[in-house]
Amino acid sequence: MSRRDEILDAAAGLLVEEGPDALSMRRLGELLGIRAPSLYKHVSGKEEILAALQERALRAMAVELEAARPDVRGLGDAYRAWALANPQQYTLVTRHPLDRDRLAPGVEAAAAAPLLAAVGGDQARARALWGLAHGLVDLELAGRFPSTADLDATWRAAIELFEPEPTQKESQP
Template sequence: MASRGIRDRFRAQMRQEVKQMALRQLAEGGPAALSLNAIAKELGVSGPALYRYFAGRDALLTELILDAYADLAAALEAAPPRLFELAAAYRAWAVGEPHRYRLLFAAPLPGYDAHDDRLVAAAHRAMTRVIEVAGPGPEPEPALARQLAAWSAATGPAVALRAVTAWSRLHGLVSLEIEGNFRSMGLDPGLLFDAEMRELDRMISN
């Protein structure tokens, strides 16, 4: 039993080291730079040896995305249940972890299945906090209402629509910021964020 415990700890440690190296690759070159062979070389093991810990590059990528969703959700869950504070927590996480944020909302690699059930569940957990503070909006037209009800059956389509609308504006603003678009326009991203969130808060409060 003791030897099994040692093996389990070693496996967990190795998986964590691989993920940390993969995150460094992502930060330096994006998803296309992710290479199990390069990680194996840095660890001083053979490429095939890493397949004991991850089935392949896509499996490693999925683990990184799940971790990122979990960390984003934790940041949102720690924020006060008010839109401005929630949005500030979202922005702080994205700006602090831009390579991980891009991993969540951009196609990581050609052919990668981003609709894995685990990824969908992880994304929904992150959205739950937004849903909680959104409140109901106007009733959507029937076709959209059915889609929203299927996505978030517990809240109803009016709340789900308001949450998706709020998230879309927040995501667009943050994405433009981390890509440097506002700086190139001579705009302070923080001031623009505050103004946009006040406007969004007014929209949701009405």
Template sequence: MASAAGGIRDRFRAQMLQEIKDVALRQLAEGGPAALSVNAIAKELGVSGPALYRYYAGRDALLTELIVDAYTDLAAELEAAGPGLREMAAAYRAWATAQPHRYRLLFAAPLPGYDAHDEHLVKAAQAVMDVVLGVLTTGPAPSRPLAGQLTEWGRRRGHEELDPGAAARAVLLWSRMHGLVSLEIEGNFASMGLDADELFEAEVATFGQAE
């Protein structure tokens, strides 16, 4: 009987956690990180504010879980896209443009005072970069200072044999795709009368020439 009760409690907790995150994501979509309010979530779910703190210690704890979830989902999308550079880049762009509020959550400082370099977030972000490194296994050797920095970065992340050339290509690809996607989701290309699809194709083709 106790086991059955425990199972019911676990299912209820899992359901509540998901409902909390669903409401939080709607808040993010409507007003960005500043709109995230634990009390507003509690009100929408019909529970007291203190009751919600049984699930999350506070707004920052909820924000951290939303960011980790987003990194996990993005990594899964990239991994499922296939082994090619173009497929991976297309999956990155598709994920970002489909849910820009979650994309912004990953690459903009969410709130003043929030620790965007928390170890949980760094680990989740590394899962995305690991997929990219799995595709870009080689690359031109970078400068000695940059090669040393990339080697140290890889060592800290568990990549003892990381090729600095591949790492440099991965970081540059991410930088370029981030720039392109960020401009697209903020409407900059549309305001210029430019076709984002054509720009994407041109960017992937240009980067692919370095292979």
């Protein structure tokens, strides 16, 4: 494992363990038994570290989405579950500016593919689904919903927008 990878691992640990504010070059160096400026022998700067972490997280999320049941409900659940289980990573992926030049090609598309497939290839609907899932997750992680809100019910209502569930009463006789 290269020193660079050690740095990225330590950075990832710091991020999930103590949050984004704790992820400073000095703290990171300290964690590795090194002074902050020495990090620059292996990494161009903090931006590169964050970009690498972003890519890692995006890949991990894509793996999870590919493993999910390939319909809207399965994907929605997987999307939400991953975000809630990895809030720091999700926030980094979606709130930090995405430098596509640094990102390996295909990574973004790989994460989006399952969503696109689940809505039958309709780009507009796929983006709506993405927006819906991201919006709900982002608001939930940001604590924007009142603590009394039933978010499971919210997600059920959201998924039903895409896959209407015939109610028992009104189903065809």
